[in-house]
Amino acid sequence: EIVLTQSPATLSLSPGERATLSCRASQSVSSYLAWYQQKPGQAPRLLIYDASNRATGIPARFSGSGSGTDFTLTISSLEPEDFAVYYCQQRSNWPPKYTFGQGTKLEIK
């Protein structure tokens, strides 16, 4: 079973700063890596899929990169609404099983 490890657990930054979130897989997941944002009391929202493709309606300040086992979500300049918990997610090839990382909490400094 592939395990996803996100770091850091908590990231404290100020609006306008650049955020870099990491997700490491225990074995290669090719480019089948997605990122989600979850705000308190809300459902998760898909941000990035296939490592680097922005989902519909996602602002350009969100970008994803990586392949294999190491992936990064970058928020170029933090807006107040970006403070939330972020999860990475992968899908194993066969049988298809989906795994989430434990999450990174992005909080206001």
Added chain:
Amino acid sequence: EVQLVESGGVVVQPGGSLRLSCAASGFTFDDYAMHWVRQAPGKGLEWVSLISWDGGSTYYADSVKGRFTISRDNSKNSLYLQMNSLRAEDTALYYCAKDGTATGYSSGGPPLDYWGQGTLVTVSS
């Protein structure tokens, strides 16, 4: 506008059964695979199950295999999760989510691209 509305969450005793429903609208339901994902209080996300566009293929997390059954009725634009032999550790907010593909295991493509607001299942005596 894509809408997913879950229902059926209640308080149930350990060993009990429950059926969750998810009503879908705003997209062609039978074109897409669907998922259930859960989130225990204060915890992270855990994928539960996947069903293909036609209901012909289903997949489960090891933690629920043999106890939960996912199904769909495309004539009613509805997704279901039959939950049996419930345990305290099944307590969670259960989300239904739309996949961006017909099978849920295509090469590439958006995975869980729309989510409902969830329905709370509490397993307690």
